[in-house]
Amino acid sequence: MVTEVVAALIWRGKEFMICQRPAHKARGLLWEFVGGKVEPGETGEQALVRECREELGVTVSVGEPFMEVTHTYPDITVHLVLFHASIVEGEPQMLEHNDIRWITADEIGQYAFCPADEEILERLRQTYANQKA
Numbered sequence: 001m002v003t004e005v006v007a008a009l010i011w012r013g014k015e016f017m018i019c020q021r022p023a024h025k026a027r028g029l030l031w032e033f034v035g036g037k038v039e040p041g042e043t044g045e046q047a048l049v050r051e052c053r054e055e056l057g058v059t060v061s062v063g064e065p066f067m068e069v070t071h072t073y074p075d076i077t078v079h080l081v082l083f084h085a086s087i088v089e090g091e092p093q094m095l096e097h098n099d100i101r102w103i104t105a106d107e108i109g110q111y112a113f114c115p116a117d118e119e120i121l122e123r124l125r126q127t128y129a130n131q132k133a
């Protein structure tokens, strides 16, 4: 069985948002893109709007998918879709996360991410590293 997970790629200038998972959850203290599991009856976009309200207290507008990956962990196989998204209301708060950072593509190597994100991060590096503006 594959668990559908959605996440948001949110930009602020040339920086994007990453969030540190709480210690008590699976993949605790690893970094991720804000998001979570799609619940029955929800579209991916609806799930992402809900997760961003629950976890950051913001309303997002969801755009096109940037990339999707499937990854098997010992406890779960996830199909993760990362959407471009932007905050249309609110300031991000750490309602669930241990920490939130805004980083450039050049800084990706400084953080330990969930293993499922590795391919996505590689593409982010290729697409956005060494940005001048």
Ligand SMILES: Nc1nc2c([nH]c(=O)n2[C@H]2C[C@H](O)[C@@H](COP(=O)(O)OP(=O)(O)OP(=O)(O)O)O2)c(=O)[nH]1
Pocket (backbone or CB within 6 Å): 005, 006, 007, 025, 026, 027, 031, 032, 033, 034, 035, 036, 037, 038, 076, 078, 080, 114, 115, 116, 117
């Ligand atoms: N949100 C998010 N989850 C990710 C990413 N990469 C990655 O492997 N995951 C994994 C971690 C979790 O095993 C799963 C997401 O589940 P979650 O535990 O965050 O979901 P949820 O907020 O709905 O939480 P819960 O109801 O199960 O407690 O996907 C990512 O970039 N963002």
